Amino acid sequence: MRYEGVLTKMRTEIVDEVQYYLIWEKDFINFNQLIDKKISLNFLRYQCLNCGLEKKIYRQGFCFDCFTSIPQAGDWVIKPELSRAHLDEEDRDLEYEKKAQLQPHVVYLANSSDVKVGVTRRSQIPTRWIDQGAHEAIEIVEVPNRYLAGITEVALKDHVSDKTNWRKMLTNDILDLNLEEEREKLKQYIPEEAREYYLASNKETEIKFPVRKFPEKVKSLNLIKNPYYEGILKGIKGQYLIFDDGTVFNVRSNEGLVVELKVLV
Structure with missing residues (x-):
């Protein structure tokens, strides 16, 4: 399975445990269904959440010009x-x-x-x-x-x-x-x-989060410095994806990045 889109904060709902959804322009992913599966993330380009242009993200998913001018920031x-x-x-x-x-x-x-x-x-x-x-x-x-x-x-x-x-x-x-x-x-x-x-x-x-295994130590994934990553998803907490090797990825902190996501296993 392959998905491509611009990252935005995962949407959530509480049932027995929190359900997480990543909303794409024409599709969505329920991340809970990907737990214990190997997935890959590949950084493709930037896309400002306000102007939609391919400009480097400054903060909160916005390019510098938008961040310093729009009321949302x-x-x-x-x-x-x-x-x-x-x-x-x-x-x-x-x-x-x-x-x-x-x-x-x-x-x-x-x-x-x-x-x-x-x-x-x-x-x-x-x-x-x-x-x-x-x-x-x-x-x-x-x-x-x-x-x-x-x-x-x-x-x-x-x-x-x-x-x-x-x-x-x-x-x-x-x-x-x-x-x-x-x-x-x-x-x-x-x-x-x-x-x-x-x-x-x-x-x-x-609140109960869908985490099957908590890491002993964590290392944060920076897709700008390391554009490709793959690992087995073991849980989600806050806005973080947690992988089996202790790597964590903050979806909200990476808003405005266009990524390719693949389910490998």
Whole structure:
């Protein structure tokens, strides 16, 4: 079997364990069905996710010109505390920014390697947690806009990490924690503007990933430096494909790369 297309973040759904789908222009792959099969990845060229041109990818699947101009890549995307749509202030495109920023957002705790705090749109739960490889997660506050979520995350970062240790996550070097207790410890640090939105009764969500064998050590596949790779797929966690030799490939970090994928066995 042979597939060819531009990489985008794998789509997911939760059933007994997370199901992963790679969507091509005219086809799709359920990666769960490829576990324990030998597959190959071959880098062919770049294709910007915005302009569609064959230009080197800079960040987030966009070429440099698009990344520095389109509203989808504004600074507020990575730093939600910089959001200004609630003040009717434009960054790059106020209409787009109002749609994206002026909707319910959640500040959460996710446990993928260690407990971390994060922000996402309400509509992206549990997708955001899956993408981070979290085996358990819980909401802290649900606020009406991205700015309030951003300042809450900033306040809580002084007391809990906002980073994921991807190596620990992929080797399954994790601890199960009581996230309801962890949330209660952080309650006192929530900014005054967001305290009324505290979620005291939400229960933690548990997530099971389709991994048949976790590697003892991981090595990241760079398709730009090494355009061809083949190996036996042993699992998927976060947005990573995990192979039998300890190689891992972050699909999301390689958005905008056109690849050929073959199922060899």
